[in-house]
Amino acid sequence: MQTTVSLTSPLSRPPHTLVTVAWIGVRELKDAIGTRWFTLYTLAFAALGLGVSFVSASGSGGSGLSGFGRTSAGLINLVLLVVPLMALSAGAASIASDRERGMLAYLLAQPVTPVELLLGKFVGLAVALLACILLGLGLCAMVVGFKGGALNASSIAWLAGLSFLLALGMLGTGMLISVVTRRASVATGTAVFIWLVLVFGTDLALMAGTLTFRLRIEELFALSLINPLQVFKMWSLHAIDSTLDVLGPAALYAVEEHGESLHAIFGLCLSAWILAPLTLACVLFSRKGVS
Amino acid sequence: MSRQTENLKQTTTRLACAVGVGAVLLGLVGPWASAHTQPNEHEAPAPRVSRGDAESVRQSTGEIGRRIARASPGDTLIISAGIYREHLRIDKPLIIIADGRVVIDGGGSGDIVEITSPDVTLRGFVIRNTGIDLDKENAAIRVTSPRAIIEHNTLEDILFGIDLREAPDSRVAFNHIGGKRLDTARRGDGLRLWRSDRSVVEGNTIHDGRDAILWYSKGIVVRDNTGYDCRYGLHLMFSDDVTITGNEFSRNSVGIYLMYSTGVEIVGNRLLRNRGPSGYGIGLKETDQFSVRDNLIVGNRSGVYIDGSPFTDKRPGEFTRNTIAYNDIGFTFLPSARGNELTENNFIDNIDQVAVAGRGSLEANRFWKGERGNFWSDYTGYDQNGDGIGDFIHESQTLFENMMDKEPKLRLFLFSPAQQAIEFVGRAVPAVRPEAKFIDEVPLMAPAPLLNNVSEASVSAGVAALGLAMSGAGAAIVIGGRGVCPFISLLTLARERRAARRPVGALP
Known part of the structure; x- marks a missing residue:
């Protein structure tokens, strides 16, 4: 089986790459929205988000004070838990399950290059994730707006945008897992493992490192930038609160030292997390192909 | 011979590179440096001239x-x-x-x-x-x-x-x-x-x-x-018998900072969002015979910061009916602080309600007196006999908080799921459960009413509208993606192309 049919295709001219990517994207989006995981995750995300917004908005004990930081902290926490899991598992299932069902061979028999196929799937899944994030955070925003929480519109927009960036990074990572592994079950297992590592493992390790090696604050801050979840957390806190002093000396140091360029630093880290796995997945996939 | 020429060649190339880099650096830094020194030279004499004018006026x-x-x-x-x-x-x-x-x-x-x-x-x-x-x-x-x-x-x-x-x-x-x-x-x-x-x-x-x-x-x-x-909204240095009432200090580095003063009454003030490396609502340094009542302390890095106060044991430091809410830390005690009494205060959703900096203990301070404790938003007990006082004591013993108090760098991991994992372990495993930081034997079930007027949280139409728009967009993607509404022009475009080409096997 040849990987690129376009070379041997009887067609005079293959369709433009963007069209192919868009076409595959739309198909993937349709597929994704029909699946159980999408419905499940969307419902779970929206329900948990609503819970967080209700509880934090009413947690002021009737004193009339609005929950400064409480709602945003709850939502950030929720995004940190749910969005990476959702994106990683969606990405991990994408190529591996198609391969298992023999769908991959069929798709690549069309005038489609592997990179186009991969990018198309990425775009489609990204839009599906975007829908999920918008639905979930949108409902939260409605609750916060009606209950008079402390989050303003720009904070919500920042939170949604950054959640989407995080989702893109995790989706790319998931697809890399999917390309590398042979079976869908292995891919999903690996994705969950990676999720555990990112959500708990790296932070716990870094905490232990801080205590045992007496890391200096600049080292601690630099190391924490490795974890995209930490970057997302710090970036959204910085965007919502415009300070980072809630996160203690290391964050204070970062704000003093880097000031406004913190946005650029966080942006760079997250873009690296989006581009690097995706590029690697593209390279490996075009080399490896269907097998 | 040829090796020598090779070496020579390498050396000259390196030298040339070094010179080139040096020249570029000089070219870059030169104008920058001059741009940065010139204004200073201009700035210095300017006021002198105008002062001469002013003298004549x-x-x-x-x-x-x-x-x-x-x-x-x-x-x-x-x-x-x-x-x-x-x-x-x-x-x-x-x-x-x-x-x-x-x-x-x-x-x-x-x-x-x-x-x-x-x-x-x-x-x-x-x-x-x-x-x-x-x-x-x-x-x-x-x-x-x-x-x-x-x-x-x-x-x-x-x-x-x-x-x-x-x-x-x-x-x-x-x-x-x-x-x-x-x-x-x-x-x-x-x-x-x-x-x-x-x-x-x-x-x-x-x-x-x-x-x-x-x-x-x-x-x-x-x-x-x-x-x-x-910097400091109000700063007392060696000033005794001062009454501070009804003031509002917000967005300063410190709201009210008392130093080396005796006999200070702080009543009914509002201390809001004083932040930064200090970031205290009220700071007390070696202050004596003070009373802090009915203040609203919200959104500061540390609501109250106590360093060596009260300075003598003539009178306990009094904190009564204050509302301390949504600060990163409600009360920070330095290990030297002793002899403070906290009653009927509302501690609402501070990320860390009470912290001891370093390895001190709070033993020498009291968090209840007679039948009057404080309201703690993180109190988990209940009140069966309905007397407004919780049936169980309130003791603060969360593992992560203790870790943060001892090593403030760990605050970087606040709000991350790893923090909750640690809290969970602290609750579930008695072996690692920390000793109670402090105990309130008679915690209040409801917050004491605020004497300060607090603007009620109002409905925000903008946020609600944004939420509506966002969920609308999300729903549109879902519905559109399902093909109920063929609004995605890309889809039609792709279809047209496909129809034009008639590939061998149509995609499902």
Whole structure:
């Protein structure tokens, strides 16, 4: 089986790459929205988000004070838990399950290059994730707006945008897992493992490192930038609160030292997390192909 | 031979590279350096020139100065609207009142109004544009005599605002004091009292200054003032028997900072969002015999910061009916703090309700007295007999909080799921459960009512609309993606192309 049919295709001219990517994207989006995981995750995300917004908005004990930081902290926490899991598992299932069902061979028999196929799937899944994030955070925003929480519109927009960036990074990572592994079950297992590592493992390790090696604050801050979840957390806190002093000396140091360029630093880290796995997945996939 | 030439070649290439890089650096740094040094050279002489001008203005004295010279003690001078470029010296007891908008412009040099006689009243002026000499402490109004009344003035673009030096029994009221927008190290104090006992500071608004500071002044009343974007909203140094009521200090580095003072009452103030590396709502350093009641302390880095207070054991430090909410840390105790009593306070959703810095303990402080404890938003007990007091004691023993207290760097991991994992382990495994930081035996079930007016959280139409739009967009993607509504033009485009090409096997 040849990987690129376009070379041997009887067609005079293959369709433009963007069209192919868009076409595959739309198909993937349709597929994704029909699946159980999408419905499940969307419902779970929206329900948990609503819970967080209700509880934090009413947690002021009737004193009339609005929950400064409480709602945003709850939502950030929720995004940190749910969005990476959702994106990683969606990405991990994408190529591996198609391969298992023999769908991959069929798709690549069309005038489609592997990179186009991969990018198309990425775009489609990204839009599906975007829908999920918008639905979930949108409902939260409605609750916060009606209950008079402390989050303003720009904070919500920042939170949604950054959640989407995080989702893109995790989706790319998931697809890399999917390309590398042979079976869908292995891919999903690996994705969950990676999720555990990112959500708990790296932070716990870094905490232990801080205590045992007496890391200096600049080292601690630099190391924490490795974890995209930490970057997302710090970036959204910085965007919502415009300070980072809630996160203690290391964050204070970062704000003093880097000031406004913190946005650029966080942006760079997250873009690296989006581009690097995706590029690697593209390279490996075009080399490896269907097998 | 050939190796030698090779080496030579390499060396020359390296040398050339080094020279090239050096030249580029020089080219880059040169203009930058000169751009950074030139303004300083220009800046230095500029004030000197203008000071010379100002000197001549002062010697010739302007219109207000001439009227002061002609007036006899006890006279009332009404100054009509206009801009007066002059520096005044009021050396006899006069009442000077602005009629309309009277601007006294200092032309960016020196002090502007100097009051050297007792019993002077200055009311309703706009005084602006002092010098920026920190050594000479250029002030808008400097008083060196007792019983001055400074009211309803607006001070703009000034280094020091109102500076009372040995001016007891004075009254500084309803002035608006706005500092020059310099960085904190180059600012002056918006208000300063130096050995000015029994003075009253009331209803002033102070912003963009360094501190409003009391030095060695006894029996001062500070009432209904507002301070924001300063370093310390209010700063007491060795000032005893001071009453601080109804003030609002927000967005400063520290709201109220008491140092080495005895007998201070802090009642009914609002301390909001004082943040930064210090970031205390109220800081107490070696202060004695104080009472902090009915204050609203919200959104600060640390609501209250206690360092070595109360200083003696004459009277316990009293904290009653304060609302401490949404601060990063509610109360920070340094290990040296002992003898404080906290009753009927509302601790609401502070990320860390009470912290001990370092490895100290809170044993020497009390969190309840008789039947009166505090309201803790994280209290998990219940009240079966309905007496308003929780049936179980409240003890604070969360593992992560303890870790943060000992190693503040760990705050970086706040809000991350790993933090919750640690909390969970702390609750589930008795072996790692920390000792209780403090115990409240009679925790309140409901927060004590606020005496301070708090603006109710209002419905935000903008946020709700954004939420509606976002969920609408999400729903549109879902519905559109399902193909119910063929609005995605890409889809049709792709279909058309497919129809045109008629590939061998159509995609499902």
